[in-house]
Amino acid sequence: MKKVILLFSMLLILFLISCSNDEVTPNERFETYVKQWNKQKFEDMYDMLSTKTKETYSPENFIDRYDKIYGDLNISDLKIEMDKLDEEKLDTAMDEGKATIPFKVTMQSIAGPITFDYEAKLVQEEKEEEKDWFLQWDPGFIFPAMKDGGEVNLHTTAPQRGEILDRNQMQLAINAPVYEIGVIPEKMGPDSDKAKKELAGLLGMSVEEIDKALNANWVEPDLFVPLTKIPTTKEDLLDKLFQVNGVTNKEVTGRVYPAGKATAHLVGYVGKVTAEDLEEVEPGTYGPNDVIGKRGLEQLYEKQLRGEQGAQITITKDGEEETLLAEKPVKNGENVTVTIDVNVQEKIYKSFDGDAGTATAINPKTGETLALVSSPSFDPNDMLYGTSDSMWKDLQEDEKKPLLNRFSATFAPGSVIKPITGAIGLNNGTIKPGEGIKIEGLDWSNGKGWGDYQVHRVSESNGPVDLTDALVRSDNIFFAMKAVEMGSEAYVKGLKQFGLSEKMPYEYPIAASTISSNGKLEDEVLLANSSYGQGELEMSSLHLATAYTTFLNGGSMLKPTLLTSEDKGQIWKKDLITKDQANHIQEALRKVVEKGTASKYAKNAEFPVSGKTGTAELKLTNEGGGEENGWFVGYPTETPDILIAMMVQQTQDRGGSGYTTKKVIEALNDIK
Numbered sequence: 001m002k003k004v005i006l007l008f009s010m011l012l013i014l015f016l017i018s019c020s021n022d023e024v025t026p027n028e029r030f031e032t033y034v035k036q037w038n039k040q041k042f043e044d045m046y047d048m049l050s051t052k053t054k055e056t057y058s059p060e061n062f063i064d065r066y067d068k069i070y071g072d073l074n075i076s077d078l079k080i081e082m083d084k085l086d087e088e089k090l091d092t093a094m095d096e097g098k099a100t101i102p103f104k105v106t107m108q109s110i111a112g113p114i115t116f117d118y119e120a121k122l123v124q125e126e127k128e129e130e131k132d133w134f135l136q137w138d139p140g141f142i143f144p145a146m147k148d149g150g151e152v153n154l155h156t157t158a159p160q161r162g163e164i165l166d167r168n169q170m171q172l173a174i175n176a177p178v179y180e181i182g183v184i185p186e187k188m189g190p191d192s193d194k195a196k197k198e199l200a201g202l203l204g205m206s207v208e209e210i211d212k213a214l215n216a217n218w219v220e221p222d223l224f225v226p227l228t229k230i231p232t233t234k235e236d237l238l239d240k241l242f243q244v245n246g247v248t249n250k251e252v253t254g255r256v257y258p259a260g261k262a263t264a265h266l267v268g269y270v271g272k273v274t275a276e277d278l279e280e281v282e283p284g285t286y287g288p289n290d291v292i293g294k295r296g297l298e299q300l301y302e303k304q305l306r307g308e309q310g311a312q313i314t315i316t317k318d319g320e321e322e323t324l325l326a327e328k329p330v331k332n333g334e335n336v337t338v339t340i341d342v343n344v345q346e347k348i349y350k351s352f353d354g355d356a357g358t359a360t361a362i363n364p365k366t367g368e369t370l371a372l373v374s375s376p377s378f379d380p381n382d383m384l385y386g387t388s389d390s391m392w393k394d395l396q397e398d399e400k401k402p403l404l405n406r407f408s409a410t411f412a413p414g415s416v417i418k419p420i421t422g423a424i425g426l427n428n429g430t431i432k433p434g435e436g437i438k439i440e441g442l443d444w445s446n447g448k449g450w451g452d453y454q455v456h457r458v459s460e461s462n463g464p465v466d467l468t469d470a471l472v473r474s475d476n477i478f479f480a481m482k483a484v485e486m487g488s489e490a491y492v493k494g495l496k497q498f499g500l501s502e503k504m505p506y507e508y509p510i511a512a513s514t515i516s517s518n519g520k521l522e523d524e525v526l527l528a529n530s531s532y533g534q535g536e537l538e539m540s541s542l543h544l545a546t547a548y549t550t551f552l553n554g555g556s557m558l559k560p561t562l563l564t565s566e567d568k569g570q571i572w573k574k575d576l577i578t579k580d581q582a583n584h585i586q587e588a589l590r591k592v593v594e595k596g597t598a599s600k601y602a603k604n605a606e607f608p609v610s611g612k613t614g615t616a617e618l619k620l621t622n623e624g625g626g627e628e629n630g631w632f633v634g635y636p637t638e639t640p641d642i643l644i645a646m647m648v649q650q651t652q653d654r655g656g657s658g659y660t661t662k663k664v665i666e667a668l669n670d671i672k
Contacts, residue, residue: 023094025090026090026094026122026124026133027082027085029048029134030101030120030133032048033048033120034082038079042066042067045066046063048135049134050122050123050134069152073110074109074110077108078107080103080104081104081106082102082103083101083102083103093122097124099122099133100119100120102118102120103117103118104117109313109325109326110156110311110313110328111154111311111327112311112327114143114326116143121135121136123136143315145315148317149317150315150317151315151317152313152325153315153316153322154311154313155312155313156309156310156312159306159308159330159331160333161255161291161305161332162306162307164305165336166341166342167341167370168342169337170342172258172263172266172297172342173256173257175253175254175256176253176254177253178231178252178253178254178256179230179249179250180226181226181241181247181248181249182248182249183214183224183225183248184224185222185223186221186246187248189245192245192246193207195246195247196210196211202237202240202244203227203228204391205228210227213226229252231254233256254384255269257269257380257381259342260381261377261379262342262373262377263340264379264380265295265373265374265405265406266297266340266373267296268297268300268380269293269384270292270298271383272292292306297338304333305334305336307332307334308330308331309330310330310331311326312324313325337565338369338562339369339562339564339566340369344371345361345373347667347670347671348371348646348671349375351663351666351667352373352648355375355649356375356400356401356406356648357375357406357646357660358411358646358647359644359664359667360540360544360645361642361643361644362542362549362560363641363642364552364558364640364642364643365553365569366561366568367546367558367560369542371644372407374404374406375406376400406647407510407540408508408509410513410514410539410543411539412535412537412538412616412629413533413537413538413544413616414532414615414631415612415614416633416645417530418470418612419471419551419585420495420547421482421494422467422470422471423494423498423550423551424491424497425482426578427494427497427576427577428486428494430482430486433466433468433580433584434466435466437464437466438463439457441460442458442459443456444457444477444481446484450524455477455528457476458473458474458476461473461475468584468588471591471596472588472591472595472597473596473597474613483530484527484528488524492515499543499547499557499573500512500513500515500539501513501515504540504543504546505560506561507561507566508562510543511540513543514536514537514538515537516530516537533614533616534616534617542560548635548643549643550576550582551586551589552586552643553582554579554582555577555578555581556574556575557571557576558571589612590610593634597657598611598612598634600658601655601658601659602634602661602665604662605668606669606672607638607639607668608638609634609635609665610635611632611633611661611664612634613630613631613660614631614632615628615629615651615656616628626652627649628650628656629648629649629651630654630656630659631646631657632645632646632663642668644668646667648663
């Protein structure tokens with residue numbers, strides 16, 4: 001009997017020990033709470049609060065408060081570290097049914113890092129016949145200064161956007177006074193409907209949009225109701241607006257683009273941040289009312305221009321001094337200074353006179369970009385300050401496509417590619433200076449493999465045609481023959497040496513020039529056509545201008561630059577041809593203007609000009625009658641401090657490339 005009792009006692013002890021080992025400790029309970037807190041699972045955290053705490057704080061007071069505060073302050077990188085109770089303190093806690101565990105909280109916020117120490121008090125409660133540990137929570141867990149009440153406050157300071165300046169510190173995008181136009185309802189008079197219709201017509205808004213603004217909850221009869229912003233330079237519009245009953249204005253700071261249409265595609269504009277914009281940036285970077293660069297330099301250098309918002313997080317309590325939790329000073333945006341000369345930009349844009357086309361101007365001795373022009377254009381000030389639906393529709397439906405940025409696109413270069421083809425031939429030995437070839441007639445075919453296709457030239461030669469003569473008369477047959485002679489592999493290699501099929505090393509995104517749809521010229525007809533700028537070959541005006549620097553820099557092509565902070569005179573492609581070969585082409589380009597294809601149109605030049613004309617035919621067959629784009633790449637012969645590559649679209653009934661040549665000469669006369 002004694003043995004049975006002893007055995008039973010031992011089993012009972014083992015059972016009690018087992019039960020004791022299964023009991024949750026305050027360390028384990030708070031560790032679980034911390035894991036949920038690090039994951040910001042506030043609902044699960046609420047389930048672990050004590051009965052008394054839940055009586056004091058409803059789920060909404062706990063869960064929603066955490067969500068709102070953490071959300072408003074952009075809390076991230078949350079980390080809670082607890083100091084576990086040692087065995088002695090743990091035994092005491094288990095005996096007394098209560099425990100205090102220190103912990104440390106670190107987090108990142110909109111105003112910078114926040115760190116604090118606090119203590120978690122846990123009590124043991126019996127629920128469903130089982131004992132467990134629960135937290136006695138208070139608002140100090142969010143921030144200690146809130147323990148006995150208090151409100152979290154967030155104060156933000158918007159940064160001043162950096163300005164965009166040209167090489168001479170002339171302003172391309174500035175922060176300047178603009179007028180915020182609005183109405184005072186009680187001053188609209190008895191016929192307010194008439195006033196709203198007049199106002200809608202002038203502002204490009206609908207009456208419904210105006211009514212929506214006037215019917216906002218906060219509006220009172222004597223309060224100013226803002227509708228839109230207008231640059232102070234629009235004097236005619238402002239005069240008409242101020243004649244409408246109830247209309248008034250406030251002077252505020254806004255973004256202004258002084259050069260308007262001339263620099264629209266280059267500079268771009270800013271606009272209110274959209275949901276799509278927010279998806280592409282880090283959370284908390286922008287608020288719903290912030291602006292962001294939408295196009296051009298405004299978009300390209302958004303990070304530098306925008307700056308960083310200042311923020312201050314405080315806690316206030318009645319009768320107590322404000323507690324500062326975190327503070328980040330405002331960082332204004334940086335100015336961006338480009339090599340562009342706004343005077344050159346405006347004069348070249350003006351020379352287009354509404355024609356569709358593109359032009360690039362560079363300093364061929366330094367590689368600095370002086371102008372990037374796309375015509376026609378739009379006024380970025382209109383885009384920023386309340387573009388109407390009708391204006392957008394007109395811009396989108398305009399057959400000249402004013403919203404298209406042509407200087408960043410590529411086009412068939414026509415005959416302005418010939419100096420490049422000539423340089424490739426000189427480099428690989430297919431072409432030799434002064435060595436001519438006999439060409440008869442106006443048309444040439446390389447045999448039966450070409451079918452009925454023939455290369456056509458505009459004039460016959462009196463004798464053998466060499467490179468200079470071919471450039472002066474723009475002889476398609478000469479360049480087609482030489483390309484076929486050197487072969488596809490050698491010609492493609494030469495084009496690639498000039499940077500085709502390669503992304504340009506340039507700050508602004510410019511489409512890469514292409515050799516063909518697949519990068520090869522395996523078809524001999526396509527090879528021949530490409531040699532004089534037809535086929536599938538396409539180049540940007542910037543790339544063409546850059547390629548011509550080879551002839552002015554001893555055979556090396558410069559790297560184009562856009563920022564004044566970039567080093568001048570960098571080499572992109574070294575030793576494409578020899579110095580003598582470069583001089584040979586340079587002399588030929590002067591003769592093109594003196595007595596060749598450009599002579600008729602360049603006679604009004606006020607100083608010697610060198611360059612090359614080009615007509616790109618956009619027809620799909622060998623038959624005539626298609627549209628043409630006219631090109632001219634030219635520079636002052638004696639002082640080559642500017643080189644312009646210009647293309648005008650649809651010049652077929654206006655003199656072809658001569659029409660473009662006249663525009664370049666006029667621009668050079670005006671600039672020099």
